Amino acid sequence: QKEVEQNSGPLSVPEGAIASLNCTYSDRVSQSFFWYRQYSGKSPELIMSIYSNGDKEDGRFTAQLNKASQYVSLLIRDSQPSDSATYLCAVRGSGNTGKLIFGQGTTLQVKP
């Protein structure tokens, strides 16, 4: 079992819809969780972080964390074609090294 798992997709949604991206992780002691967006040929950029159970909202983005189920999700409301990218889930491993473990990414396609 991979430490951080995502459905590689592609996930296709129409413009204006809600896109739901999911991620599961295996290390129960993980403390911090991140969502990165990566456009083709570019480097990842941080869009959301969460470390407490529940929801965290930032504009059109909502991150959801359920530590009991070891599950993190990202909701994108009012999806736009510019949201088309690969979304990487990352989990901070146990220990104090700060290193992140990444999932393989989910490709999102928002169709006009």
Add this chain to the structure above:
Amino acid sequence: NAGVTQTPKFQVLKTGQSMTLQCAQDMNHNSMYWYRQDPGMGLRLIYYSASEGTTDKGEVPNGYNVSRLNKREFSLRLESAAPSQTSVYFCASSEIWAETFGYGYTFGSGTRLTVV
């Protein structure tokens, strides 16, 4: 205010050649990381340096060496390149405790390496 700077951006090597990928950050971060990204594999950690003077292996260290030259610079060396090392390489930096509070990594723009 460049953030994390990687050089070179592109490189083609022949099998058996060596090269060093350079990474420098100007954010006074303690921690630096080297990842490789292959299609369908996400980002895999090669080596990291939690603080100046320390380096540790990540998930895929074989065939690579690193040097934390000072707080700003963290280089990745391929001693004898192999076609399996064809990949996109990303350097990143962060503060250790910043992860706890959600600051995450800052990534460089990447190095696209092809080994023929």
